[in-house]
Amino acid sequence: MKVRITKDRLKKLSSRRWVERQLNDPFVAAAKKQGYRSRAAFKLIEIDDKFKLIRKARTILDLGAAPGGWSQVAAERACDGANERKLVASDLLDIAPINGTEFVKGDFNDEEVVRRILGVLGDKPDLILSDMAPNTVGHAKTDHIRIISLVKNAATFVLNNLAFGGSFVVKVLQGGGEQKLLADLKVSFGKVTHFKPKSSRKESSELYLIAAGFKE
Ligand SMILES: C[S@@+](CC[C@H](N)C(=O)[O-])C[C@H]1O[C@@H](n2cnc3c(N)ncnc32)[C@H](O)[C@@H]1O
Structure with missing residues (x-):
């Protein structure tokens, strides 16, 4: 006889799996211990340890910032002796304030939100981060x-x-689209690389493209 799993049961199973995964995840534990709002913070730490982007940047935009792990890392690493650094974060969801970071709430697909982001930035950003999903x-x-x-x-x-x-x-996400984007970015940037941080779950198809040396 065929066993049918109801939607409710499926939901319960996947949320139980999610809870188990969270409890056994060393990056979740490390984020809690080190005061980061998300395990995602470690992805940006790995990216920045390798590509050294944050310290050089004066104006940083963090897209898809909630709950704020990447912005925390950007604020820590960018703050070295420079009051004139500017950090702007944006997301559909609210985030609790982060020292030295201005926040724009809204959907990035909405032109009005993009206008507000540009208004708050003032200057052209020299580092744009997008962890939006x-x-x-x-x-x-x-x-x-x-x-x-x-x-x-x-x-x-x-x-x-x-x-x-x-x-x-x-x-x-790997599996279509990212190769074309990589090729497109290569036209406008001096160097484009892809990188899968160790803190990115192996089973996740996510991957980061790192493009440096914008040529305009
Ligand atoms: C993986 S989370 C980002 C985690 C974040 N980097 C951190 O370190 O805490 C992805 C974020 O993208 C945001 N997002 C998804 N679609 C968006 C959209 N259209 N406009 C703005 N933010 C969006 C979600 O609300 C979510 O907070």
Whole structure:
């Protein structure tokens, strides 16, 4: 006889798996211990340890910032003796304030939100971080299309607004789309690399593109 799993049971199973995974995840424990709001903070730490982008930047934009792990790392690493550093974070969701960081709430796909971000930035940013990921609906193809369109919007924004010589870090999903973006970015940046931090779960198809030396 076929065993049918109801939607409710499936939901319970996946949330139990999520709780177990959280409890056994060393990066979740380390984030808690070190006061980071998300385990994602370690991804940016690994990226920045390797590519050394934050310290050089004067104006940093963090897209998809909630709950704020990346902004915390950017604020820690960018603050070295420079009052004139500017950090702007943005997300659909609210975030609790982070010292020295201005926040714009809203959907990045909305032109009005983009205008507000540009207004708060004032100057062209020289580092744009995007860890944006739409909520998954569980249908791989749809999820993929949604993140690709968000990443495309982020890339268009970057090409129009990044300062000369600036850098762009963006989360993409492997399996279509990221190769084209990588090729497109290579036209406008001196160096483009992909990087999978150790703190990014192996089973996740996420990957980061690191583009440095914007040529305008
Ligand atoms: C993986 S989380 C980011 C984690 C964050 N980097 C950190 O370190 O805490 C992805 C974020 O992207 C945001 N996001 C998804 N779609 C968005 C959109 N259209 N506009 C703005 N933010 C969006 C989500 O609200 C979510 O907070």
